Amino acid sequence: MQNEQMYIKQTSEVYDAIVVGSGVSGGWAAKELCEKGQKTLMIERGRIVEHRKDYIGENKAPWQQEFRTSVDNLLVEQQYNIQQQCYAFKDATKHFFGNDRDLPYNTPKDKPFSWIRANQLGGKSLLWHRQSYRLSDYDFAANSLDGYGNDWPIRYKDIADWYSYVEKHAGISGQAENLPQLPDSDFLPPFEMSSPEKAIKAKLEALFPTRNMTIGRTAHLTKPTELHYSQGRVQCQARNECQAGCSFGAYFSTQSSTLPAAAKTGLLHIAPDSVVHSLIFDEQKNRVIGVRVIDNNDLSQREYFAKVVFLCASTLGSTQILLNSSTKSQPNGLANNSGVLGHYLMDHNYNANAGGDVEGFEDEIDRGRRPTGILVPNFYYQPDPKRKFLRGYMLGGSAYRENWKQTQHQDGIGVDFKNSLKQAGKWKFSFYAMGEMLPRFENQVALHPTLKDKWGMPQLDIDCQYSENEKLMMEDAKEQMILMLEAVGLTNVKGQTRNKPPGLAIHEVGTARMGRDPKTSVLNSFNQSHDIPNLFVTDGASFCSTAPQNPSLSFMALTARAVDYALKERAAGRL
Amino acid sequence: MSQNHGDETQQCHDTSRRRFLNGFGVLVGATAATQLLGGNAISVAMAYTSQADSTSKAGKLLSQAQLIQLKAICAQVIPITETLGAADVDVHGFIDNQLFHCHTVKEQQRIIELLTNMDKEAQAQYQHSFVELSAAQQVSLLNHIELGTSHFKQKYRNDFKYLKTLICFGYYTSEVGASKELRYLAVPGGYTGSIPYKTSDASWGSQGLSY
Numbered sequence: 001m002q003n004e005q006m007y008i009k010q011t012s013e014v015y016d017a018i019v020v021g022s023g024v025s026g027g028w029a030a031k032e033l034c035e036k037g038q039k040t041l042m043i044e045r046g047r048i049v050e051h052r053k054d055y056i057g058e059n060k061a062p063w064q065q066e067f068r069t070s071v072d073n074l075l076v077e078q079q080y081n082i083q084q085q086c087y088a089f090k091d092a093t094k095h096f097f098g099n100d101r102d103l104p105y106n107t108p109k110d111k112p113f114s115w116i117r118a119n120q121l122g123g124k125s126l127l128w129h130r131q132s133y134r135l136s137d138y139d140f141a142a143n144s145l146d147g148y149g150n151d152w153p154i155r156y157k158d159i160a161d162w163y164s165y166v167e168k169h170a171g172i173s174g175q176a177e178n179l180p181q182l183p184d185s186d187f188l189p190p191f192e193m194s195s196p197e198k199a200i201k202a203k204l205e206a207l208f209p210t211r212n213m214t215i216g217r218t219a220h221l222t223k224p225t226e227l228h229y230s231q232g233r234v235q236c237q238a239r240n241e242c243q244a245g246c247s248f249g250a251y252f253s254t255q256s257s258t259l260p261a262a263a264k265t266g267l268l269h270i271a272p273d274s275v276v277h278s279l280i281f282d283e284q285k286n287r288v289i290g291v292r293v294i295d296n297n298d299l300s301q302r303e304y305f306a307k308v309v310f311l312c313a314s315t316l317g318s319t320q321i322l323l324n325s326s327t328k329s330q331p332n333g334l335a336n337n338s339g340v341l342g343h344y345l346m347d348h349n350y351n352a353n354a355g356g357d358v359e360g361f362e363d364e365i366d367r368g369r370r371p372t373g374i375l376v377p378n379f380y381y382q383p384d385p386k387r388k389f390l391r392g393y394m395l396g397g398s399a400y401r402e403n404w405k406q407t408q409h410q411d412g413i414g415v416d417f418k419n420s421l422k423q424a425g426k427w428k429f430s431f432y433a434m435g436e437m438l439p440r441f442e443n444q445v446a447l448h449p450t451l452k453d454k455w456g457m458p459q460l461d462i463d464c465q466y467s468e469n470e471k472l473m474m475e476d477a478k479e480q481m482i483l484m485l486e487a488v489g490l491t492n493v494k495g496q497t498r499n500k501p502p503g504l505a506i507h508e509v510g511t512a513r514m515g516r517d518p519k520t521s522v523l524n525s526f527n528q529s530h531d532i533p534n535l536f537v538t539d540g541a542s543f544c545s546t547a548p549q550n551p552s553l554s555f556m557a558l559t560a561r562a563v564d565y566a567l568k569e570r571a572a573g574r575l
Numbered sequence: 576m577s578q579n580h581g582d583e584t585q586q587c588h589d590t591s592r593r594r595f596l597n598g599f600g601v602l603v604g605a606t607a608a609t610q611l612l613g614g615n616a617i618s619v620a621m622a623y624t625s626q627a628d629s630t631s632k633a634g635k636l637l638s639q640a641q642l643i644q645l646k647a648i649c650a651q652v653i654p655i656t657e658t659l660g661a662a663d664v665d666v667h668g669f670i671d672n673q674l675f676h677c678h679t680v681k682e683q684q685r686i687i688e689l690l691t692n693m694d695k696e697a698q699a700q701y702q703h704s705f706v707e708l709s710a711a712q713q714v715s716l717l718n719h720i721e722l723g724t725s726h727f728k729q730k731y732r733n734d735f736k737y738l739k740t741l742i743c744f745g746y747y748t749s750e751v752g753a754s755k756e757l758r759y760l761a762v763p764g765g766y767t768g769s770i771p772y773k774t775s776d777a778s779w780g781s782q783g784l785s786y
Binding site: 059066067068069070073090192195197198235237238239243244364370401404405408411413414415417418422425 | 748770778782786
């Protein structure tokens with residue numbers, strides 16, 4: 001199909017399905033619906049980003065950039081004050097971040113929350129860190145064991161096949177380890193470890209038999225399959241400039257992977273620049289029948305209609321739409337008979353790290369920029385009342401040789417200084433912790449009673465903070481990282497905890513959680529609204545707990561599973 | 576390392592690029608490869624372009640005199656060797672532009688103050704401005720400032736350390752610094768965990784997004 005036919009603006013057509021959002025979840029919903037014969041309208045609030053053509057920062061050497069990868073101060077101050085806190089915010093990527101000036105939200109003064117936005121076709125699938133991990137039964141059972149949050153209504157066996165299904169399409173590289181707390185994916189070959197990493201792994205696993213070190217599992221094509229070639233994707237070139245966009249299609253994004261598959265069916269239509277204001281609800285039939293949209297540019301209003309609606313607008317985006325879709329009979333937001341919509345907001349906690357010097361290996365260096373690090377899976381996956389905190393964390397990390405960025409701080413000027421900076425420096429190794437955050441009712445979002453954004457959407461009030469449990473966990477992570485690094489022989493080991501606000505892990509989940517009981521959850525075990533049968537929410541909003549793993553792979557699997565279920569339900573006449 | 580090293584690196588880039596493009600063409604077809612890579616994927620200008628020198632007039636932040644002084648400092652911190660030095664690739668011009676657009680007023684003032692104080696010291700010790708000093712005198716003065724020896728204050732030392740980070744950033748993100756002095760792989764083609772390294776090898780100048 002030609003693009004001009006795929007992109008639509010005005011239409012009175014009743015689609016088989018509407019998908020709100022085009023990121024990891026929305027792309028998967030659209031692909032699955034289209035491939036199952038559904039005429040699908042994907043609604044994206046932002047502009048069109050065409051694969052390759054619109055990766056305007058890609059492969060630009062620093063000297064080809066006006067500020068050598070930095071971003072203009074004034075621009076940051078006025079438009080990207082929140083977004084610039086993200087590690088991936090650079091001159092080559094800044095156009096894929098939302099503009100803070102246009103996207104206001106509110107937090108209590110003492111509870112900052114950094115909401116990272118990516119409002120364009122592809123959403124955060126363009127900007128994600130691509131780490132891809134399955135959840136395990138330890139994760140699905142965690143809430144029921146310590147009583148924080150509600151029990152996930154699914155177990156690993158319910159989703160294992162769906163993980164395999166999405167992994168084959170997306171392409172996940174990694175090393176099979178057969179660990180109970182971190183099930184293996186259907187892997188493409190792993191990225192290599194460097195020699196110091198291999199040495200540290202060997203010592204660590206010998207000294208701490210319950211602690212493993214594996215290569216980071218990442219959605220990169222280390223060895224593409226025919227399926228990947230058919231999507232127009234080729235092997236990862238190890239540039240590690242992914243967030244600028246990848247013309248090789250070597251990492252999974254909507255543009256590289258799900259959009260071409262959906263478009264190939266001829267059943268996909270996309271409404272770009274369409275900010276969803278609310279869902280249109282038929283009270284008598286108890287069904288959503290479409291969405292109200294405000295034009296991103298001229299603020300005009302229009303509506304789109306469909307038989308089933310998939311909300312994939314991001315965790316807070318989907319919940320904001322539901323909250324703003326209240327009706328006479330549902331005054332607290334649509335699909336909120338339970339009253340928990342907006343509650344149990346979580347993010348991961350990345351507030352501890354440690355590192356040190358690695359002796360030796362001076363006659364080796366690595367080559368290429370590996371787009372992943374190493375991973376130490378959660379070693380606290382079994383509850384233990386002796387620990388001072390609940391749940392656990394994973395460790396990320398990597399070894400690297402120092403370069404001018406580190407060695408520039410030495411004293412001296414002139415030829416010797418220049419020659420010294422020319423050489424590779426010492427090997428270093430560092431860890432950082434990725435901690436679970438407990439689901440708590442009081443961590444919540446609500447609509448501001450009066451303040452609106454420029455599209456007329458009520459602004460979100462976000463009230464969320466890490467609790468003592470998360471702080472104690474980070475203290476423990478720091479101590480354990482130091483203990484392990486010293487045990488494996490690193491020198492000058494130093495660790496620290498930090499106080500960065502939630503949001504910055506960009507793993508916000510919860511606020512429309514799944515559950516078995518309609519009285520205490522928004523969605524059932526298939527991401528279907530308990531209250532409204534033809535409404536599905538398949539992004540991070542549906543999560544019952546964070547687990548320590550990066551969530552995006554689970555967004556994919558849950559979405560594909562939900563589409564399969566929805567169409568079976570429709571065939572059975574129940575939607 | 577001789578200038579030849581740079582030439583070899585250049586050839587190496589071109590060769591690996593060609594090899595890569597050839598392989599890619601075989602993989603997806605030559606037409607598709609051109610289409611796939613059009614514009615963005617392989618767009619690094621490999622040719623050396625000579626640098627402007629920003630000392631011909633006042634900059635965005637610094638006066639012409641301050642730019643001339645900064646150029647002299649750049650020349651001493653990262654001098655010309657087998658490859659061009661910081662002054663040769665207009666790092667002083669880069670710093671003026673970068674301070675103006677990407678740094679705080681406080682950071683801008685810090686550099687201006689350092690330049691002023693440095694000139695005062697030059698006058699006090701040698702009765703000349705910094706740029707009028709001999710190379711040996713400039714080196715001596717800069718070393719004293721950096722080491723905090725003689726009567727120099729800790730503040731000078733910190734400010735000079737800060738200036739050095741700006742000079743290094745400007746130099747090692749320049750085409751010469753990143754790809755001639757160091758080794759630059761625009762498209763590595765894959766990741767290898769270990770290759771041999773000897774101290775005469777240049778470090779990698781290519782850092783992806785993490786400069």
